[in-house]
Amino acid sequence: MLLYVTVGTNNLERALEFYDPVLATLGYVRRVLKEEEIGYAAPEDERCRFWILYPYDKQEASSGNGSMTTFVAPDRSAVRAFHAAALLYGGEDEGKPGLRPYHANFYGAYIRDPDGNKLSAVCENAE
Template structure:
């Protein structure tokens, strides 16, 4: 359903320092960059699916209160790695890796990036 997602930043270089290792845990890597944005995708994808951008209107980036971007993880180990990489690169914990009550196999971790954007990695497989 979604074509791509963007999050705003006030420090594009710092955001790259955060997102490069964090998204790598889920199989995404930096594919494009210019002075206003960084685009990430999986190898072989024809377009970037996750963008970190400085706001087009020139005003400071802010995060959405109540907004969370959930990214699919192939394994629970990838969820754990996502969480660890986020904390090691300036993110903050919003929920350690573990099972959630949404269904029997909903294993997730929640973090905020350096700009306060809330992200989650989710594995819905049994192990």
């Protein structure tokens, strides 16, 4: 359904230092690094599906209240690794790894990146 997702940053270098190790915990790879943007994809994907960039209007980036990007995690250990890496590289905790009440196997973790963008990683497989 979604072609891609973008989040804004005010410091692309800081975003790179955060997203490279954090998204690696889920198996995603950086495919694009330019002056104004960074793009990530699943190894088997032909295009980047997640972008971090300076806002097009050249105004300060801000996080959206109620906005969140959720990444598919291959297993529950990847969710835990995502959360730990995010905290290690400057993110903030928004919900420790664990089962959520959405269905029996909804295992997720929630964080904010250094720019305040809310992210989560979710595994929907049984342990």
